[in-house]
Every structure is written in structure tokens, then in C-alpha cells.
Amino acid sequence: MAFDKMELRDIEVWDGNFAAAQALRQCQIDVVAAYPITPSTPIVEGYAKFLADGYVEGEFVMVESEHAAMSGCIGAAAAGGRVATATSSQGLALMSETLYQASGMRLPIVLNLVNRALAAPLNVNGDHSDMYMVRDSGWIQFDAYNPQEAYDLNFIAFKVAEDHDVRLPAIVNQDGFMTSHTAQGVKTLTDDAAYNFVGEFKPMNDMLDLDHPVTHGVQTEEDWHFEHKARQHRDLMVTVMPKIQAAFDEFEKLSGRKYNIVEEYDMDDADVAVVCMGTSVETAREVATEMRAQGIKAGVVGIRVLRPFPFMEIAEALKDVKAIAALDRSSPNGAAGMLFNEIAGALFNTDTKALLSGYVYGLGGRDLTKAHLRDLYKELQANADAGKVTTQLQQFIGVRGPKLAFL
Amino acid sequence: MANKGWDEFEIGAMLRSFNGPVSDVALTHQEDRDYSENNSFTASVADWRIEKPVFNKDYCIDCQFCWIYCPDISIISRDKKMVGVDMDHCKGCGICVEVCPTNPKSLLMYSEQTDEEEALAAWPSKETGEK
Amino acid sequence: MSEIKKIKNLKEFSTSADRFEGANLLCPGCAHSIIVREVLNATNDDLILSASTGCLEVCTAVYPYTSWDASWIHIGFENGSTAVAGAEAMYKALKTKGRLKQPDREPKFVSFAGDGASYDIGFQWISGCMERGHNMMHIVLDNEVYANTGGQRSSSTPIGSSATTSPAGRISYGEKKNKKDMISIMAAHQIPYAAQVAPNKWKDMVKKIQHGLAVEGPVFINAMSACTTEWKFDPKDTMSISDLATDSLVFPLYEIID
């Protein structure tokens, strides 16, 4: 092979974007087809620069739109090789048609989604609207809370997605700017260790195997479509979680860093718990520790794997809690929040007596402050003490103007 | 192909053209290929036809116009000779008859029920009208 | 580079082994398949193909059947060109990395799409593919109408046509705009080869396809495809109607080299 390895320090100071770009280099991606959009652009720029400097071999195709980016990724993946791209927000929205096509064709593409709000009004900052928009698109979705995790989860994403029992594309989410542009210490893997963990790409039904012509992307009508969609859903429900767990276990052996399908923090004896995603998890953990000092038994549940949704793991993590807050960083626009609904669904037929309330926060990059979280935990404690939800079921936090609460 | 259940097919609705490997499809004629059950070659559209082409070898000059213009790969030509019509794949469009240059034509359309022997026995003779 | 297949005359051409199969669901007399046959038979090279949503795609890969004997992909209506471009990029990557399974074989990359998929909704994708210089050929099956959805106008629909969305009626003669000059637009991408072909002129078509497959870089081909259903003629007349169009120069055949 005609490229050089990179000597990395054990700990590098990287932002989430550069960490993801390094992971793409170390996975030796064959084709990246991409289109720029803030805040995800530096990931693919990073790959392009590594290519230009001879630190990776492959093809970087700078296409003319995000739709074309994923279309090119689909063609490249069907041809038979390791494929990745990155996008955010409007780019993801433009791409969304092709996301269903990629997953329906069972092509193991990895998409780094640097979460950003959706227009209108236009906004470049982080919220989870884009992540939510494609949650039913048949992709596996991981969520990173910081640059270290953005780095690590890329390796895990490739390993799981490319597994021949899985063969589903995967998204690695990280918060726009808060993670993507915030430099932190990232513990690295050597190039060899990283590549060995992910492994050689093993082609399957590859178009470039000229001795075995394949047809990809057929038409199925009412006599076949349901079976194919059912198969995909079944594989997400049954096959994927154990594969993720196995990848987490193997990654822990390699790196010492332990990932869990739901990340529990101080949940063993928690009375009140916040469930959230992204950088908010870390803020919530700090506040939970503060609350414990004040006598409130506070815990945090972070969603690490959003799809397939950890229905059982969530029910287990929350079974002894008295009051739960589901934090949604996306406007539900006329419904309860996604996490609220998923958690309600996970708990409904269990013996739990937990009270569940929903909060919508942080749209368009608005900060979720520690003060917000302190109030929130106190509200949960009040619910627990009263034995009923004392507020309305859905509240907006951090928005100016008269208080917004519904349901 | 029987309607299979969700657990009985290749993921991604992927289809294979052949059973096993093929190295030179472009040089291998249909009769020597190992088609998979998913190749439409194994299916038939014979029931689409209202009329069918009947081939009369006696007048054919092997010009191959019918071969090149048949949309449905239904003119069987081997070694530069027109051999016959593939009745599983012919849709009865009639193009082959239109493009056949002989006089009388070496291909003519007949109703699907017509007996081929009878058609050949009653083949029209050379047209002498102004052309 | 691989050798160009020798096709001196029709007899020699007829020894080809088709890589496109019957019992597809195209209408009897559909010119799409005549074009596909002439293209595929013009070469013995391995092929990586795509089709954009439209008659050709919905009729040739209807589960559980495929009519394609070479690798083929369909993604959507607008992006068949980019599907092939992605595959071509992967081919290059695996070639550099020494991971091709048959390293001594050089496949050709060809995408087929309707005029709707090319002139209209897929315009930007094709422009991108041409501009970036992928080693691929894009072929328009130009029936000058959205046939698969029942006869709506496209920007390839010529003036005076009656399409369902620009019908001729009591006070209208139908389509009022001239056909978009797609070939000039594509040639303006500085591609090595663009040509207009028609299947009734098979010799001209095969020569142009062979030239297009032989040159390095992106090639654009606009192929007239007479549609028995939307042009409303008897299926047996596909070739005579095509002859009328080409011989009258309503559909002129030409090429733009470099």
C-alpha cells in the first residue's frame, strides 16, 4: 500500500469533527462522496487533506449536492467497499430520500451527522431536529456526547454496519459546534489497532464482482414490498443490538473505554432521572451530582443508541425511578416529544409507577444551563413527592416570553 | 417463483442473474448460460400475445433486420443465421414482420391460435404489385 | 484499454450474445429495449449499469425478476447517473488499493435514464457527473415525454406535442416551448464526446456507442426512443416512425467530438 501511517500522541487535542476525520482515515475509507455544510464540513475536508497528504488511499468525490453525495455513496457501497460521508441539517433533509434507499438496499454506509437545527428560520447551531427527522429511515443511529465518543463510535459504527448479519447503514451523531468545534483531549488508537478493530472490508453482493452480476434497487409491489420492509425491521429489532453490544465489549478490551446501549449515571438508587442526548448528558451528569449533595437522588440516562431504540434497556434503567424527565431537543410541532413518546411506550406495560414529563429545550443552539437542570430536578422531586405530575406534561425551557406548557 | 416469506430471500431485495460464477457472459449464448430462477429469461410473456410471428425459412436471406430490431430478444440467430422465434419472450409486436425485406416476407403475423404448419402451407407468394 | 468489438455488418453483429433479457414488462414494440440491446451488444466488455426510475427501470427489475445479465443498480428518479459515478469511484479506489477481484478486467460504466430523469429532475446530477470527469456514459432514452407516469410533458417535449399536462384543446395547440437543447448543454461541460443517436440507424448508433465507450471521460448520448403508448402508434410501426423522425431531420443524428 502506498500511504503513510500517522504517529499520533496517546492523547490529542481534537474537536469532534477532526476526531471523526481521523477515524475515517484510520478506517481507510475507500470512497467519500460529500458536500459541504456547516458544521460538518471539516470532517470531509479532513479526509480530503489526508488523501492529499498521502495518509489514506481512496477516492474523494466532491459532488454537487447532499442528495448526490448519498447517491454516490450508495453506488460506491453497492460496488463493494468502505464508504462514508458527513452532513448536517438542510443537507440531511435534501439527502433524506436516499437514506431510505441506502438502508432498503442494505448498504453499510457510515454517515457522520453533526446535529444542527432545521430551517426555517435558518440556523447553523446545534439541535436534534435533523437526527429526529430520519429516525425511521432504517439507519442505525449512535449518539456521541463529546469528541472522544465521536472518534470511538465511528469505529464501532463501521464494525456493526459492515457485519454480514447486519448490513445496515449507520449514523454517528454529534452536537453541532458544542462537540464538533470544541477541542478536547481525545485518547487515540494507533493506526494499526484502529484498522484491526474495524477489519478489512468484506464485500457482499458487490457489483464489481464481475463474475457474479447482481441487480440492486428493484421494484417491489404489494406482493413483495412488505416482506422486505419487515425483514429490515426484524434485523434492526433482533440482530443489531447484540452486535452493538459485542462491538462495545471488544472496543472496551482494546481501548479500556466502555460504552453502553443506554448510559446510566448514578441510576442505581435514583428517585428522579433525566433522559437526554448529546452534550446535555454531560451537563446533566454534573447537575445530578450537585443535586445529590442537596439530598435529591438524581440520575441521568443518556441514549447511546437511538435506533434501534433501546426499549428494554430503557425500561430496565428506569424501572425503580419515581419521576422522569424526557428532554427533547427538537420541536415536536404538534405532538409530545419523541423521547417522551418512546419512553412512555417502553414503560407503559411495566410495573413502574414512574411519573413522566417532557421538556423541549435548546432549539437552534440555545444553551441548556445548569440552572435549568437544577430547576428541572427540583420539579421532578416535587412530582415524586406529590405522587403526580405537578406541572403540565410538556414544558419548554429556556425560551423567552410567557411560559409555554402543554398537555 | 413462489411467494416466499420474509425470512427466505436475500437481504436488500438483491437479485442474481445467474447461478454460480460467469466469466464471459458477452460471449456465451443463452442456451449455455446457467440462469438463476430470478432471471426474467426463465419467465414467459407468451400470454401477452394476440398475434404471433410465424417464420418461413424458405424465403429468409438472413439479413438479421428482425434480430436487431426485435425489442424482446426473441429472434434467435446463431452463426449469422436466423433460426426461429423465442415464443416465451415474443410479445407479438410485429416489428420483425415490418422490417423483413423479403418478398414474400419470411415472417408474418397470425392469430395466436393459428396452426403453424397450416400457415406455412398457405404462405402468400411473391407480391408483384407496384412497390 | 480493451479492444473494440468488431461489427462489420449486421450479420456479424447478430452473433452477439445479448445481456438484456426478455419477459421484461416493457410494452410490445418499445424502443427502450431496442436501444439497450444495441448499446449492450456494441461491446463485449464487462458492464456496470444503472437506470433511473422510469419505464426502463420499472419494467426490467420487478421483483423477483431481473432482466439484466450485468451488474445493475437503480436508486431513484434523479440519481442513476451518480449511482454509476459512485461505482466508478469505487472501482478506481479498489484498483489503486489492489482489491479488485478481477484486476485484469476493465468494466465500462453506463447509466440509462429517461428524458424526464435527464432533462428535468436529474439534470443537476448529470451535470455534476459530466463536470467531474467520471469515466462513464450517460444515455438518455428520449421519448420526449414522462411515459411511465402516463404522458406528462418534459423539457424534452417538442413544440406542438399534446402531452397530458400541455394538452392540445379547443384553443391550444399543445406544448408551446421548444425542446431543450440538452446536447449543447452537455457539450458545454467540455466532455470528450456527446452524440444523438436513434436505434433505427443501428450502424450509426453502434459506431457512436463504441466511440463513446472507448474515450476516457464522461460521455453523453441522447437516444431517440419511439414510445408506442404515448406517441400513440401501432407497436409494429416503431421502426417506420423512427425512420420518419430521423430521415426528416425532426430528430437529427450528430455528434460533438471534444
Ligand SMILES: Cc1ncc(C[n+]2csc(CCOP(=O)(O)OP(=O)(O)O)c2C)c(N)n1
Ligand atoms: C422523486 C420522484 N419524483 C417523481 C417520481 C414519479 N415518476 C416516476 S417515473 C416518472 C417519469 C419518467 O419519465 P422519463 O424519465 O422520461 O422516463 P420514461 O418513463 O419516459 O422512460 C415520474 C414522474 C418519482 N419516482 N420520483
Ligand code: SF4
Ligand atoms: S413480434 Fe415483436 S417481439 Fe415477437 S419476435 Fe417479432 S419483433 Fe420480436
Ligand code: SF4
Ligand atoms: S428479417 Fe426476414 S429475411 Fe431478414 S433474417 Fe429476419 S426473417 Fe430472415
Ligand code: SF4
Ligand atoms: S410507455 Fe412507452 S416507453 Fe414506456 S414501456 Fe411503453 S412504449 Fe416503452
Ligand SMILES: [Mg+2]
Ligand atoms: Mg420519457
